[in-house]
Amino acid sequence: MTDRRSFLRMTMAGAAGMLIAGCDRISQTLWGPDVLGKAEGLNRRAQALLSPSSSMAKEYAESDISPVFHPNGTTMPATPAYQALMADNFRGYKLQVDGLVSRPAMLSIDDLKRLDMRTQITRHDCVEGWSAIGKWQGTRLSAVLDHVGVAPQARFVVFHCFDEMEEDTPYYESIDLAEARHPQTLLAFTLNDQPLPVPNGAPLRLRIGRQLGYKQAKYLARIELVSSFDDIGDGKGGYWEDQGYEWYAGI
Amino acid sequence: MSTESLDGGAVSSVPRVVVPSRRIVYRHALPIRIMHWINVIALTLMFLSGLQIFNAHPRLYWGNRSDEGTAIFALGARQDAAGKMQGVMRIGKHEFTTTGVLGVSNGADGPQMRGFPSWLTVPGPQWLAMGRRWHFFFAWVFVLNGLCFVGYALATRHLQRDLLPTGADWRGIGRSIVDHLRFKHPHGEEALRYNILQRLAYLTVIFVFGVGIVLMGLAMSPRMDAVLSPMVEAVGGRQSARTIHFIIAWGFVAFVLIHLFEVLITGVFNQLRGMITGYYAIDASPGDPQPRAEEMPAESGPSEDRPHD
Numbered sequence: 081m082t083d084r085r086s087f088l089r090m091t092m093a094g095a096a097g098m099l100i101a102g103c104d105r106i107s108q109t110l111w112g113p114d115v116l117g118k119a120e121g122l123n124r125r126a127q128a129l130l131s132p133s134s135s136m137a138k139e140y141a142e143s144d145i146s147p148v149f150h151p152n153g154t155t156m157p158a159t160p161a162y163q164a165l166m167a168d169n170f171r172g173y174k175l176q177v178d179g180l181v182s183r184p185a186m187l188s189i190d191d192l193k194r195l196d197m198r199t200q201i202t203r204h205d206c207v208e209g210w211s212a213i214g215k216w217q218g219t220r221l222s223a224v225l226d227h228v229g230v231a232p233q234a235r236f237v238v239f240h241c242f243d244e245m246e247e248d249t250p251y252y253e254s255i256d257l258a259e260a261r262h263p264q265t266l267l268a269f270t271l272n273d274q275p276l277p278v279p280n281g282a283p284l285r286l287r288i289g290r291q292l293g294y295k296q297a298k299y300l301a302r303i304e305l306v307s308s309f310d311d312i313g314d315g316k317g318g319y320w321e322d323q324g325y326e327w328y329a330g331i
Numbered sequence: 332m333s334t335e336s337l338d339g340g341a342v343s344s345v346p347r348v349v350v351p352s353r354r355i356v357y358r359h360a361l362p363i364r365i366m367h368w369i370n371v372i373a374l375t376l377m378f379l380s381g382l383q384i385f386n387a388h389p390r391l392y393w394g395n396r397s398d399e400g401t402a403i404f405a406l407g408a409r410q411d412a413a414g415k416m417q418g419v420m421r422i423g424k425h426e427f428t429t430t431g432v433l434g435v436s437n438g439a440d441g442p443q444m445r446g447f448p449s450w451l452t453v454p455g456p457q458w459l460a461m462g463r464r465w466h467f468f469f470a471w472v473f474v475l476n477g478l479c480f481v482g483y484a485l486a487t488r489h490l491q492r493d494l495l496p497t498g499a500d501w502r503g504i505g506r507s508i509v510d511h512l513r514f515k516h517p518h519g520e521e522a523l524r525y526n527i528l529q530r531l532a533y534l535t536v537i538f539v540f541g542v543g544i545v546l547m548g549l550a551m552s553p554r555m556d557a558v559l560s561p562m563v564e565a566v567g568g569r570q571s572a573r574t575i576h577f578i579i580a581w582g583f584v585a586f587v588l589i590h591l592f593e594v595l596i597t598g599v600f601n602q603l604r605g606m607i608t609g610y611y612a613i614d615a616s617p618g619d620p621q622p623r624a625e626e627m628p629a630e631s632g633p634s635e636d637r638p639h640d
Binding site: 103148 | 375376379384385387388390395396397398399449450451452453454455456458459460461463464465467468470471551552553554555556557558559560563564568569570573
C-alpha cells in the first residue's frame, strides 16, 4: 500500500515537474511568450467592446479611502535633477510638454491648476494583486493636450519620469490618445488633500482610472507626444513593458 | 477470494448461457471528448499560472482595499529562534508552520520566500509577467471552450437529458449519498446514466465554479470594473473578488480530486478509454438472467446506443 502510494506520489510529482519544466522551456523561447502574448490584443479589443472608452471607473466615498496609500516602486528618486527640485520643495518645478504638439510648453503646478482641476476618489490596483483607494486632485490630461495642441500624427502620450530603475534607465510609460483624453486621466498634484508626498510621486504623477498601477507613472518630468514609441527604451512603451508586462494594463 | 466464484467452480457443470459478460457502448461523443481534454489542459495551466500570480502578493483580503494587517489569509515567512527562515500559513488568526511547501520553499538557490512552491507554479521561478501571459492566454481557451460546451450541450440536449436531475433523481438522493460513501457504484445499464450526485457535481462545476471564477476574474480587471462595479461591490469589492476567485480555484481542485478518485475506483482503463475513444464497457447485469433485447449478442460490440454525450 505504501509502495503504491509512494509510486503514485512520485508519478504525480514527476508529471507535474515535467509539465512545469515544459512550460518553463516554452517561456524561455522567443515564440512562446509571443504566442501567449497574442491574448493581449484580444483582451484590449474585447474590453474596449464590453467597457467602452467613455466608461468611468467607480469613484468612492471619503470613508472608503485607505488609511495608508502604499507607495510601490521608487519611493525616493536619486537623480541630481530630482534631488535639486526636492531641496527647493519643488518650487522651481515645471512640466515639459513637447513632441508632436503645436505649442510646446513648460507648465508649473500653478499653471496646471489654472488650466483645469478635478478631484476623484478612485481605486488603485497593482499588478501584484493589492488595491488601495486614494483621493486625487489634478489637471485633466485632456486640458493639457488642448492647451498645447496635438498634431494629427500623434498617437501616444509618453511620460518621462525623474526616477531611474537602474542606472540610465529612467521610468517611463505611455498611453494612447483615447486613454489620455478620458475624463479620469489626471496629472495629479495632491493625494488625500495634501501635496503629493515624495513616496507617492511628488510633485506630479499620472492617474488613470482603468489601468493597473504600473501605468500610473510617478515623478513626471516630461510629457511627449509621439506617433510611435519604438525608439524609446526597449520599444515596448514603458519600463515594465520592457520587462515583459503588457502595454495594455486594463486586466 | 473463494474458488466458488471462479469459472472452474461448482457452477461449471451447468451449461452456460452465452451472454456476453461485457458490452461496449459508445458513450462520449467526439466533441465532448475534445472539449473535455482541452478543458483539462486549460484548467491545469490556469491553476498553475494563477498560483504564480497569487505569489506576487500572497495574501487575501475582504472588501475593496488591502490595508496592512487586514489580510484574512497569508503565506509568509518568519525567522525561528535559530534565525532560520520558516514558512507560515495564516488563516484568520490561526498560524501553521508550512516550511518547505508554503511561505518558504526551495528555489534554484536554496530556501526562498515564496507563497506556493515552484513545483506548483507556471513558470516555476518567480516571474509574474510570464505567469500573466500563460493565465490570460488560457483564460480565452477556457472561456471559449466552456461556451462551446454549453452551446453543444444545449443543442444536443445533453444538458437537459443527462445533467439536469429528474424528479426520480432527487428522490433517490439519500440512497445515492449512501452508495457513494460506501464506494458502491452501479453496474450494467445503470452505470451509463449520470447519478444525482454526478449531475449536481457537474452542474455546480460548470455553472457555479466555471461562471463564478470567470466573473471574479473579470471583477479584478480595472477596465471591466468600469462597467461591472455593481457586481464587484455586490460581492464585497475587488479584493473580495480576488479571494473568491482563489477559493473557487481550489474548489476546482477538490472537484478534480474527487473526479479522479471516482475514475480510479470505477475502472481507470475503461473510463479513460471512454473519454479518449468514446467506447465504454459495461457489465451485463448479473441479476438479469434474461438479457434484454439490446443486450443480445447480436447487438454486442460497439452498439448504436445514443452516445452518452
